[in-house]
Amino acid sequence: MSRVSGKNTKPELVVRSLLHNMGYRFRLHRNDLPGKPDITLPKYQKVIFVNGCFWHGHADCPRSKRPTTNKKFWRVKLDKNIERDKITVCSIRELGWRVLTVWACEVKDKDKLTNKLLTFLESKEKKNCR
Numbered sequence: 001m002s003r004v005s006g007k008n009t010k011p012e013l014v015v016r017s018l019l020h021n022m023g024y025r026f027r028l029h030r031n032d033l034p035g036k037p038d039i040t041l042p043k044y045q046k047v048i049f050v051n052g053c054f055w056h057g058h059a060d061c062p063r064s065k066r067p068t069t070n071k072k073f074w075r076v077k078l079d080k081n082i083e084r085d086k087i088t089v090c091s092i093r094e095l096g097w098r099v100l101t102v103w104a105c106e107v108k109d110k111d112k113l114t115n116k117l118l119t120f121l122e123s124k125e126k127k128n129c130r
Contacts, residue, residue, distance in 0.1 A: 011107040012038050012050040018114055024121065033097070035088030044121060046098045049085075050107075057082040058103045090129035098127070 007029060016039060019026060027040045037047035053063035057078055067074050089099050100120040106113050 007038075009050065009052070009104075011052070011102070011104040014107045014110070015039065015048065015050050015102055015113070015117070018110065018117060022114070022118070033095070034091040035085075037092070037099075041121070044098075045096060046100065046121065047092060048100045048102060048117075048120075049089075050102045050104070051085070052104045054078075055081055056085055056103075058105065061103065061105050063105055093127065093129050098123075098125075 016026070016028075019039065019041075024041060025043075027042060029036050029038065030040045033040065033047065035049070038050045039048040041047070051058070053061045054065075055078070056064075058064045066078060085101075089101075092099050098120075100117075102113065102116070106116070
C-alpha cells in the first residue's frame with residue numbers, strides 16, 4: 001500500500017489535461033480546504049476529487065470489488081475511506097464550494113468525461129450535504 005500514489009495519478013492527469021484544454025485554470029491539492037481536493041477552481045468556487053474506484057468504494061463498479069482475504073481489515077479500511085469522503089464533501093459544501101467526484105473508471109471515455117466536467121463547471125446549482 002505504501003506504493004500507492006495519492007497525488008498526480010494517471011486519472012488525475014487526464015482530468016487536468018482535459019480541463020486545461022477547455023481553457024480552465026486551476027490549483028492543485030489545496031491544503032486550506034478539507035480533504036485537499038485534487039483540483040480546485042477558485043474562480044468558480046468548485047473542487048474536483050479524482051477517486052480510485054477500489055480505494056473510495058465506487059458503487060456498482062467491478063474495480064471496487066473487495067479482496068476475499070483478510071476481509072475484516074479491508075472492510076474496516078475501505079469503509080473508513082468512504083465515510084471520510086462523505087464528511088470531507090459535506091465540509092467543503094458548507095464552506096460554499098461545489099464538489100464533483102470523478103471516478104477512475106470514468107476516465108476511459110474522454111467524451112463522456114468532458115461532458116460531465118462541462119456540465120459541472122457551467123452549473124449554478126448548489127447541493128446540500130444531507
